[in-house]
Amino acid sequence: MNIAVIGAGYVGLVAASCLVNSGHQVTCVEIDEAKLRLLNQGTSTIEEKGIDQLLKQCLSSGRLSFVSALPKPLQVDIVMITVGTPSLPSGAADLSYIYNAAEQLRDAARHPSILVMKSTVPPGTGVKLVQRYFKNSPISYVANPEFLREGEAIEDWYHPSRIVIGAEDNKIGERIRQLYFDIDAPVIITDITSAETIKYAANAFLVTKISFINEIANLCEAADANIDDVARGVGLDPRIGPDFLRAGLGYGGSCFPKDARALDFSALNKGYDFRLLKATIEVNTKQRILAVHKLKQLLGGLAGKEIALLGLAFKPDTDDVREAPSLDIAYLLDEGGAKLRVYDPAAMENARPLLPPSIAFAPDIYSATAGANAVVLITEWREFIDADWQAIKKQMKEPYIIFDGRNALPQDKLIALGFKYMGVGRRLG
Numbered sequence: 001m002n003i004a005v006i007g008a009g010y011v012g013l014v015a016a017s018c019l020v021n022s023g024h025q026v027t028c029v030e031i032d033e034a035k036l037r038l039l040n041q042g043t044s045t046i047e048e049k050g051i052d053q054l055l056k057q058c059l060s061s062g063r064l065s066f067v068s069a070l071p072k073p074l075q076v077d078i079v080m081i082t083v084g085t086p087s088l089p090s091g092a093a094d095l096s097y098i099y100n101a102a103e104q105l106r107d108a109a110r111h112p113s114i115l116v117m118k119s120t121v122p123p124g125t126g127v128k129l130v131q132r133y134f135k136n137s138p139i140s141y142v143a144n145p146e147f148l149r150e151g152e153a154i155e156d157w158y159h160p161s162r163i164v165i166g167a168e169d170n171k172i173g174e175r176i177r178q179l180y181f182d183i184d185a186p187v188i189i190t191d192i193t194s195a196e197t198i199k200y201a202a203n204a205f206l207v208t209k210i211s212f213i214n215e216i217a218n219l220c221e222a223a224d225a226n227i228d229d230v231a232r233g234v235g236l237d238p239r240i241g242p243d244f245l246r247a248g249l250g251y252g253g254s255c256f257p258k259d260a261r262a263l264d265f266s267a268l269n270k271g272y273d274f275r276l277l278k279a280t281i282e283v284n285t286k287q288r289i290l291a292v293h294k295l296k297q298l299l300g301g302l303a304g305k306e307i308a309l310l311g312l313a314f315k316p317d318t319d320d321v322r323e324a325p326s327l328d329i330a331y332l333l334d335e336g337g338a339k340l341r342v343y344d345p346a347a348m349e350n351a352r353p354l355l356p357p358s359i360a361f362a363p364d365i366y367s368a369t370a371g372a373n374a375v376v377l378i379t380e381w382r383e384f385i386d387a388d389w390q391a392i393k394k395q396m397k398e399p400y401i402i403f404d405g406r407n408a409l410p411q412d413k414l415i416a417l418g419f420k421y422m423g424v425g426r427r428l429g
């Protein structure tokens, strides 16, 4: 098929490359001139496993091109919108990029084509867009949310757990099913608003699962139980499942926090108070603050204490620090008077402008931890788990605290080395 993709961000670039790889012809629209230049040279503008090679392959196939505006008149089978929907200060999703793209499309459309909305938009948005922009136009509308994880996006594209297609008309829905002819996954064809709701409900459920297990971990600390055994014992029930039961410092990233807030706002706006979601968001914030309080208690105050923070990215294998727990934790520790040294294998440059200038950036884990009274693991990078903890212990200072914010470090080994170990929902060692 002949496809235009609007927005070469994280979802757009992955979608465009994967669609070309499946044999489609794709024109990708990117307004940022600097990004456009890089993309046309075959340089990826996102950090994603496998994207560099895939992008080069796609460009040399001649079936992928990057342009600065939608060609006019537009002659394609499908237009995919993959622009961002960031948070407004109210928590609502900012739909200005969506409106911009819809306007561009309305102005360029002369021939029948299908608008496939991949961006995450609140329930009801698609129906409104159709009324506002495409009532008497050759454009049909389909909501087709993505479920890609950062770092695994290409793998997730080809092996999704499901394909969700929301269309006004079944025939149009079937056309979009053909777009994914080479992907083996259950397909759900529904109406536009239900498809939009599936995306938010999935993310809302996942964040609820994370906040739930964090609450249970906090309860374990109060009740002297062990979260590892509790999570395993709970997760073995197939109705619950073992995934997303890792207790820790909570969720961050470019999707979960903003989508949770946007759904809460959108529900309220429709007259429904989604209290469970509000509690989930609150627990996630609390988890970061609680970590700082626990550390303060264990250290007997923060003022003048040397603390090493390991990991700034919101999860391992990415340089993304958007809404990462590290930022709040670093800010609160700094405010409490601690002397901080931070290290992350990939996210230092992204974090630097977001952190107070008093925080020192160390070139590796060993310089970060030298002379520290406490080490806090915030992101469970493999290199932290495999580090030489004996060497680290030797160069640290009393009281040799390790706060394992992701329950990822070898607890027994660290205790045997003489560290004072604290996890999340684990017994103090």
Ligand code: UGA
Binding pocket: 146, 147, 148, 149, 150, 151, 203, 210, 243, 244, 245, 246, 247, 248, 249, 250, 251, 252, 253, 254, 255, 256, 259, 314, 315
């Ligand atoms: C998430 C979803 O997993 C994707 O399905 C979805 O498509 C995407 O958001 C989106 O809406 O676009 P991603 O943001 O890449 O993908 O992150 P995840 O790998 O799901 O992790 C999110 C956060 O939850 C991380 O901060 C992670 O540390 C935390 N987490 C995850 C936990 O604290 N505990 C867990 O058990 C699992």
